[in-house]
Amino acid sequence: MSHSPAKTHRMFELIEPIATVTYSEVPNEAFLAVGMRNYWDGYFAGRAAPLGLASAEVVHAVFYNFADGEVARHIPWVWGKITPQEAIALRQRGSAAALRQMIGDLAGSPGLRRAADLATRAAVSAPTEGRALYAGLRALDIPEEPVAKLWHAATLLREHRGDGHNAVLVAHGIGGTEAHVLMALALGMRAEEFGRIHHLPKARLAAVVDGLRDRGLVDAVGKFTDAGREIKERIEARTDELAAPAYDVLAPEELDELIAGLEPIAAAIPVDDH
Known part of the structure; x- marks a missing residue:
C-alpha cells in the first residue's frame, strides 16, 4: 500500500x-x-x-x-x-x-x-x-x-526514519556536523546559535561552515545558497521516501x-x- x-x-x-x-x-x-x-x-x-x-x-x-x-x-x-x-x-x-x-x-x-x-x-x-x-x-x-x-x-x-536519514546524508556527502549546520539554516538560525552544535569550539564550527561554503552550499554571510537549499530539500524528501515503507501495512x-x-x-x- x-x-x-x-x-x-x-x-x-x-x-x-x-x-x-x-x-x-x-x-x-x-x-x-x-x-x-x-x-x-x-x-x-x-x-x-x-x-x-x-x-x-x-x-x-x-x-x-x-x-x-x-x-x-x-x-x-x-x-x-x-x-x-x-x-x-x-x-x-x-x-x-x-x-x-x-x-x-x-x-x-x-x-x-x-x-x-x-x-x-x-x-x-x-x-x-x-x-x-x-x-x-x-x-x-x-x-x-x-x-x-x-x-x-x-x-x-x-x-x-533517522537511520534512513543518515543513509541519505552519507549518499549526499553531508557529514554529521554539516547536517546540523544545514538544519540550523533551514530554521533561520546561524550555525553558532543551534543547540546541538553551539558548544563546539568556534574555529571548529567555522571550519565546517567554510567547507560548506567551498562546496557552494553556504554563501559569504553564512546563509543558504540556492544549491544549499535545494540539497537540503532533496535530502528531506528522500528521507520521507525511505520512511514510507513502515506505513505500507x-x-x-x-x-x-x-x-x-x-x-x-x-x-x-x-x-x-x-
Missing part, C-alpha cells in the same frame, strides 16, 4: 514530539537518580542501550551527527553505572510517565489506545536491513500499557485514522519540554 509523501511527512511531524518526550525532565531525573552525571550520560545510555555494550566508535557511527569525541565522554563510562537492559527499562518508564503527565486525560482515552495499536503495526513492519538502531529497538518487547506502547512505537518509527483509511488520533496527542505536548 503506497501513501502520499504528504502523509508520510505528517507522520514524522506527529511522532517526533511523542518520541522525544524521552529527552524531557522526568526521564532525565530518573537517569540522574541512578548515577548519571548529567543529561548527556542519560541520553547516551538510554538511546544507545538497544545496541548493547557497543563501543563509543560504534555508537558514534550509528548516531552519525555528533562531533568527534562527544560520544566517548559518555560511552562506555555509563555502562559502569547501569546495564543496557536497565537503561532500556528506565527510559521506557520515564518516557511513559512524562508522556502521561503531558497529555493528561488523553492518556486514558480510547483514541490513544487505538493510535498505539495502529502505530505499533506500522512500527514493527518496516525492513531492518541497513538500519542498526531501528533493528535494535525492534528486538525489544512491546509494552502492553497503552501510553508506553505509543511512546515505544513512536520511537521505533523515529529511529527507522496500513490501509489508507487506517493511516488517516492514525494521523487523526495522533494530532491531539502531539498538540498536547509542550514544545519546549524536550
Whole structure:
C-alpha cells in the first residue's frame, strides 16, 4: 500500500514530539537518580542501550551527527553505572510517565489506545536491513500499557526514519556536523546559535561552515545558497521516501485514522519540554 509523501511527512511531524518526550525532565531525573552525571550520560545510555555494550566508535557511527569525541565522554563510562537492559527499562518508564503527565486525560482515552495499536503495526513492519538502531529497538518487547506502547512505537518509527536519514546524508556527502549546520539554516538560525552544535569550539564550527561554503552550499554571510537549499530539500524528501515503507501495512483509511488520533496527542505536548 503506497501513501502520499504528504502523509508520510505528517507522520514524522506527529511522532517526533511523542518520541522525544524521552529527552524531557522526568526521564532525565530518573537517569540522574541512578548515577548519571548529567543529561548527556542519560541520553547516551538510554538511546544507545538497544545496541548493547557497543563501543563509543560504534555508537558514534550509528548516531552519525555528533562531533568527534562527544560520544566517548559518555560511552562506555555509563555502562559502569547501569546495564543496557536497565537503561532500556528506565527510559521506557520515564518516557511513559512524562508522556502521561503531558497529555493528561488523553492518556486514558480510547483514541490513544487505538493510535498505539495502529502505530505499533506500522512500527514493527518496516525492513531492518541497513538500519542498526531501528533493528535494535525492534528486538525489544512491546509494552502492553497503552501510553508506553505509543511512546515505544513512536520511537521505533523515529529511529527507522533517522537511520534512513543518515543513509541519505552519507549518499549526499553531508557529514554529521554539516547536517546540523544545514538544519540550523533551514530554521533561520546561524550555525553558532543551534543547540546541538553551539558548544563546539568556534574555529571548529567555522571550519565546517567554510567547507560548506567551498562546496557552494553556504554563501559569504553564512546563509543558504540556492544549491544549499535545494540539497537540503532533496535530502528531506528522500528521507520521507525511505520512511514510507513502515506505513505500507496500513490501509489508507487506517493511516488517516492514525494521523487523526495522533494530532491531539502531539498538540498536547509542550514544545519546549524536550
